Amino acid sequence: MDLPTTGQVPRVNTDRIEEMGVEAPTKQRPLLQVTGVNKTFGSVHVLHDVDFAVYPGSVTSLIGDNGAGKSTLVKTIAGIHPRDSGTISFNGEPVDIQSPKDTADLGIEVVYQDLALCENLDIVQNLFLGREKLHRGLLDEQAMEQAARDTLASLSVRTVKSVRQLVSSLSGGQRQTVAIAKAVLWNSKVVLLDEPTAALGVAQTKQVLDLVRRLAEQGLGVVLISHNMNDVLEVSDRVSAMYLGRVVADVPVTPATTREFLVELITSGQSGDVGTARASAAEGVESPQGGTDV
Amino acid sequence: MSDQALTDFALDNETMDFRAVVRSSFARLRSGDLGSLPAMLAIAALVAIFGSVNPSSFLSTINLANFLEQSSSVIVIAMAVSFTLLLGEIDLAAGFTAGVSAAVLATRLQEWPLLPSILMAALVAVALGTFTGFMVAKVGIPSFVVTLANVLLFQGVLLLLVREGGSVRIENEIIKDLVGGNMSPTVSWIFAGLALGLFTFSLLRQQRASHGAIPLSLVAFKVAAATLGAAVVTIVLNQNRAFPNAPAPIQGTPAVIPVVMVLLVGLNFVLNRTRYGRHLYAVGGNAEAARRAGINVERIRLSAFTICGLFAGVGGAFLASRVNSVDPNTGANDTLLLAVGAAVIGGTSLFGGQGRMLNAVLGGFVLALIPNGLTLVGKQTLPLIGEIDFGSSGTKFICAGVALLVASSVDALSRKRAR
Structure with missing residues (x-):
C-alpha cells in the first residue's frame, strides 16, 4: 500500500472540515451502536473505548492500518471475542452478545474474508x-x-x-x-463485510460494490471494512477511522472527501482538525499487533 | 444458445429438447465432469472382452446370476464406506466390522431365533461404527489412524468369536437365501414391474420440477431403455439355469437384487432429499463453512461412522450368506480394499464432498467382473508370452489393481483439465 509516510501531505481544507463536522449529523437513530468497548489480549490493549455506530440505509466504512483493530472490533460485535467492557445496543436496546448465534438471532450477519x-x-x-x-x-x-x-x-x-x-x-x-x-x-438488518473486494479484479470489485450500495438502499445497515480508499470513497456514507485501537474519526463522506485525507487519518490518527492527537492515541499501546488483525 | 442467454438465470428458464440435453451432457463431459461414465465404459469393455473370449461360459445365465451375487457384498460395504468417504474420511476397518457383525449373527443364530439375532448383529455393528466415530469426531484422532487400530482390534474380536481355525455354520434358511436364493419367475416379473414403476415415477417427478429443463422425450427414452433392460434381464434370469438332471430347477431373479436395490434407493433418498444428507455433503466440502452455517460438524462426523458401521454389518450378513458360514477370514483380506476401490472406480472422491450411492454399485460391478471373467478365461496361450493362467489369484489382483489405477488416473486427469 502506498501510504505517504514522509514529505508533503496535502493539507486538508479547514472549511471543508467544518462543513463535514466531527459530530455525527445524522439525526437517525443508529441501528447498531457500540459504546466504550475495551478489549485486551493478555497485556495488549487492542480496543480502547471504541465508539462505533451503524445507521439503517447507509454504508459505514471501517478503515485503519493493519493492526488498528478493525477485525477485532468486528469479531467483538459478532460475538467471537468477548469484550472486556462497554455496551452494544441494537435498535436502541442494550443487547447481550455472547456468541455468534446471538448476533445471528438479532439479524446481524458477518461475511468473512475467507x-x-x-x-x-x-x-x-x-x-x-x-x-x-x-x-x-x-x-x-x-x-x-x-x-x-x-x-x-x-x-x-x-x-x-x-x-x-x-x-x-x-x-x-x-x-x-x-x-x-x-x-x-x-x-438481516446489519451486514458486516470484512474486506469483500480484497481478492477481486476491477470488474468484479465493481459488481460487489454495486451490491453493497443496493444493500443499503434496501434499508440495511452496512459495515464495509476495506484497505482500498477508492472503494471506501465510492460507496460509503460515513467513515470510521481506527488508529492503534481507537476510533479517531467518525465523519460523513462528501464529494469533497479525498483519498489523502483518509490515508492521513489511518496512518497518523489525525488530519487537520479531525482525529485524535498522536500522543493520546499511542498512549498505553505497547505495539500495534499485526497478529490480532486476523 | 446465444451469449446473452448466459446471464439472468437463463439456464433456469430454458426449455430444452432432447438434442439440447444430449449436447449439454457432452459439454459437461468435456469440461471434466465425467461422473459415472468411466465405470460404465469399463463395464461395457469388460463384458465385451470376456464375452468374446469365452461366450459360452461368461454369457451364460448361471454366470449372470453368479456375478450379481458375487458383487453384492462388495457393493453393500462400498455403500457403507461411501458415507465416510463423503466426509473425506475413511474406515479401513469396515471389512472387519462386517466380519464381527457376521460372526455375532452366526453365533447368535445357534441359540436365538432370527429376529433377535439380526438385531444383536446390527447393534454390534452400530456400536463399532459409533466407537470409531467417537474417536474421530470427539477425541480428534485422524480416521486413518483410528481405523488402522480398529483393523487389529476388530480382527482380534472376530478371532475370539469364531475361534482360530474354526468356523460357524449358518443353518437359518432366510439368511442362507439372502445371497443364493431366487424369487420365483412370477415374483421376478412383479419385482421388475414395481422397480420400473418407481423409476418412472421419480423421473416424472424430476421432470415436473425442472420447468422444462428435462424434456418428456428424455424421460420416455430412459424409461424405454430401462424397460428393455429389465425385461431382457428378467427373461434371461427366469430361464432354468440348473445343470441337466438337477433335482429342482434354478430360476428367477436372485433375491439379493431387490435387497441391494432397496438399500440403493433408501440411502440415495437420505443423501439427496433430507437435511441430514445435505449437511453430510456440506461437511465433506468445507467443514468450516458448514460450522459457520450452524451445522453440528462433530455430530455429522460421528453419525457418518455409525451409518458406515451399520451397513458394513449388513454387508457382513451378505458375506456370511454367500458361503453359509463365518470364519476368521470373513471380511478380511481384500474385502475393504475392494469396497473402497468400488466407490472410487464409480466416481466417489476420496477427498470428500463428492459421490453417490450408484457409484458403489457401478464400481462394485467392475471389480466383481474382473475375477469372474478372468476365472472363465482360464489358461490361454498367447503369442510371444506363452501360456498364462488368467484365472490365478495373482492375475486377478494385478488386473483389479490396474483397474483402480486407471480409474483414479481418469479422475485426476479430468479434474486437472477442469481446472
Missing part, C-alpha cells in the same frame, strides 16, 4: 445451508430455488447462469455475491 461457502454444493444449497426449507420433513428444493432466485434478483445479481450452478464454477466476484446474498436472505 468465504464460508461449500464449493461442492450449488448456489441454492449454499444459500440455505443450515437453514434448509422443508416440506413434510424433506428438502423443499422448489421453494428454496425460487427464494434464491428472488433474493439474487432483488440484489440485481444477473450474472449467474443458473442458481443450480456449483459454487466451484463461479468467479471470485460471483462467490462473494453469493456469500453476501446468503447474509441478506435471512432478513
Whole structure:
C-alpha cells in the first residue's frame, strides 16, 4: 500500500472540515451502536473505548492500518471475542452478545474474508445451508430455488447462469455475491463485510460494490471494512477511522472527501482538525499487533 | 444458445429438447465432469472382452446370476464406506466390522431365533461404527489412524468369536437365501414391474420440477431403455439355469437384487432429499463453512461412522450368506480394499464432498467382473508370452489393481483439465 509516510501531505481544507463536522449529523437513530468497548489480549490493549455506530440505509466504512483493530472490533460485535467492557445496543436496546448465534438471532450477519461457502454444493444449497426449507420433513428444493432466485434478483445479481450452478464454477466476484446474498436472505438488518473486494479484479470489485450500495438502499445497515480508499470513497456514507485501537474519526463522506485525507487519518490518527492527537492515541499501546488483525 | 442467454438465470428458464440435453451432457463431459461414465465404459469393455473370449461360459445365465451375487457384498460395504468417504474420511476397518457383525449373527443364530439375532448383529455393528466415530469426531484422532487400530482390534474380536481355525455354520434358511436364493419367475416379473414403476415415477417427478429443463422425450427414452433392460434381464434370469438332471430347477431373479436395490434407493433418498444428507455433503466440502452455517460438524462426523458401521454389518450378513458360514477370514483380506476401490472406480472422491450411492454399485460391478471373467478365461496361450493362467489369484489382483489405477488416473486427469 502506498501510504505517504514522509514529505508533503496535502493539507486538508479547514472549511471543508467544518462543513463535514466531527459530530455525527445524522439525526437517525443508529441501528447498531457500540459504546466504550475495551478489549485486551493478555497485556495488549487492542480496543480502547471504541465508539462505533451503524445507521439503517447507509454504508459505514471501517478503515485503519493493519493492526488498528478493525477485525477485532468486528469479531467483538459478532460475538467471537468477548469484550472486556462497554455496551452494544441494537435498535436502541442494550443487547447481550455472547456468541455468534446471538448476533445471528438479532439479524446481524458477518461475511468473512475467507468465504464460508461449500464449493461442492450449488448456489441454492449454499444459500440455505443450515437453514434448509422443508416440506413434510424433506428438502423443499422448489421453494428454496425460487427464494434464491428472488433474493439474487432483488440484489440485481444477473450474472449467474443458473442458481443450480456449483459454487466451484463461479468467479471470485460471483462467490462473494453469493456469500453476501446468503447474509441478506435471512432478513438481516446489519451486514458486516470484512474486506469483500480484497481478492477481486476491477470488474468484479465493481459488481460487489454495486451490491453493497443496493444493500443499503434496501434499508440495511452496512459495515464495509476495506484497505482500498477508492472503494471506501465510492460507496460509503460515513467513515470510521481506527488508529492503534481507537476510533479517531467518525465523519460523513462528501464529494469533497479525498483519498489523502483518509490515508492521513489511518496512518497518523489525525488530519487537520479531525482525529485524535498522536500522543493520546499511542498512549498505553505497547505495539500495534499485526497478529490480532486476523 | 446465444451469449446473452448466459446471464439472468437463463439456464433456469430454458426449455430444452432432447438434442439440447444430449449436447449439454457432452459439454459437461468435456469440461471434466465425467461422473459415472468411466465405470460404465469399463463395464461395457469388460463384458465385451470376456464375452468374446469365452461366450459360452461368461454369457451364460448361471454366470449372470453368479456375478450379481458375487458383487453384492462388495457393493453393500462400498455403500457403507461411501458415507465416510463423503466426509473425506475413511474406515479401513469396515471389512472387519462386517466380519464381527457376521460372526455375532452366526453365533447368535445357534441359540436365538432370527429376529433377535439380526438385531444383536446390527447393534454390534452400530456400536463399532459409533466407537470409531467417537474417536474421530470427539477425541480428534485422524480416521486413518483410528481405523488402522480398529483393523487389529476388530480382527482380534472376530478371532475370539469364531475361534482360530474354526468356523460357524449358518443353518437359518432366510439368511442362507439372502445371497443364493431366487424369487420365483412370477415374483421376478412383479419385482421388475414395481422397480420400473418407481423409476418412472421419480423421473416424472424430476421432470415436473425442472420447468422444462428435462424434456418428456428424455424421460420416455430412459424409461424405454430401462424397460428393455429389465425385461431382457428378467427373461434371461427366469430361464432354468440348473445343470441337466438337477433335482429342482434354478430360476428367477436372485433375491439379493431387490435387497441391494432397496438399500440403493433408501440411502440415495437420505443423501439427496433430507437435511441430514445435505449437511453430510456440506461437511465433506468445507467443514468450516458448514460450522459457520450452524451445522453440528462433530455430530455429522460421528453419525457418518455409525451409518458406515451399520451397513458394513449388513454387508457382513451378505458375506456370511454367500458361503453359509463365518470364519476368521470373513471380511478380511481384500474385502475393504475392494469396497473402497468400488466407490472410487464409480466416481466417489476420496477427498470428500463428492459421490453417490450408484457409484458403489457401478464400481462394485467392475471389480466383481474382473475375477469372474478372468476365472472363465482360464489358461490361454498367447503369442510371444506363452501360456498364462488368467484365472490365478495373482492375475486377478494385478488386473483389479490396474483397474483402480486407471480409474483414479481418469479422475485426476479430468479434474486437472477442469481446472
